[in-house]
Amino acid sequence: MAAIYSLFIINKSGGLIFYKDYGSAGRMDTNDSLRLASLWHSMHAISQQLSPTTGCAGIELLQAHTFDLHCFQSLTGTKFFVVCEPGTLHMEALLKVIYELYTDYVLKNPFYEMEMPIRCELFDLNLSQEQKPNP
């Protein structure tokens, strides 16, 4: 079964606010994950400029030999992207579900400051419950 390697959430200025890895394959230390997040943020922005068609919203899928990267950008500029095994299905739907969990357990939490790293117990709890069906 295809599996997810890691999940990133970046705020509208490109800073990493949430990182979770699900397997030894995708594991990286804090500094690397921060670098990767800002790298992706820049690439996403540049791709919008490079696109030959007008009205491009940025990269949604990046496919490589060893991984796929699916990205979802909300209307406010918060980006959710997941690095997974090549050929994993239903990642778009998963990203939408994660976005819903974010709006519920992070944005409605009075103790969460906007654009800061996410430290919400309920968000982690529900996220891991979401992941359980995936091996």
Place this chain on the structure above:
Amino acid sequence: MISVGKIKQYANVLEKPVSRGRQEVSLSAFAFLFSELVQYNQTQVDNIAELERRLEDAGYAVGARVLELLCHREKGNRRETRLLGILPFVHSTVWKVLFGKAADSLEKGTEHEDEYMISEKELLVNRFISIPKDMGAFNCGAFVAGIVKGVLDNAGFPAVVTAHFVPMEGQQRPRTTILIKFAEELSNKIYRLSQKTFDFSSFVPEPVV
């Protein structure tokens, strides 16, 4: 033929019927509003105890009004005067109107005579809230404790009401208990009213001068 409904205009706002209104409110809208209430109060206070008190005060105002409204709507302008009547009223009627369902359980405290507990697996107000570790035992359910206090105080049963997290084995999230401790002056009233019959021989009438 199309008939046009006419909305009856009331000259005086006091003559308008106290309608049931919309039964449903968006949970997200309430959650955002409550979140903003907590955030606003956080900016006004220095410590957690103050914050809890402020949330309780906000709830108290709600409780006072809810009591009046529900006595009129649900109970036909009759208010509970017995302790054993007001507690189920809070546990079922008030909870149903505010949160959509009756509270999970109502228990009598074992240690003290005048302590009662309303328990809920998860309070509606706490549904989306994760308390950060450095806030210790703070519970946004203090708002609900304030509502209960408002109802009880205005019904003539002064009490100290607090909200606590009670960890349960086998469950990841702790249950919430609203602890109601009735004031000292009520203990006599509780004892007397809980008896089925009055014993008038125990009354010593004051001489009328």
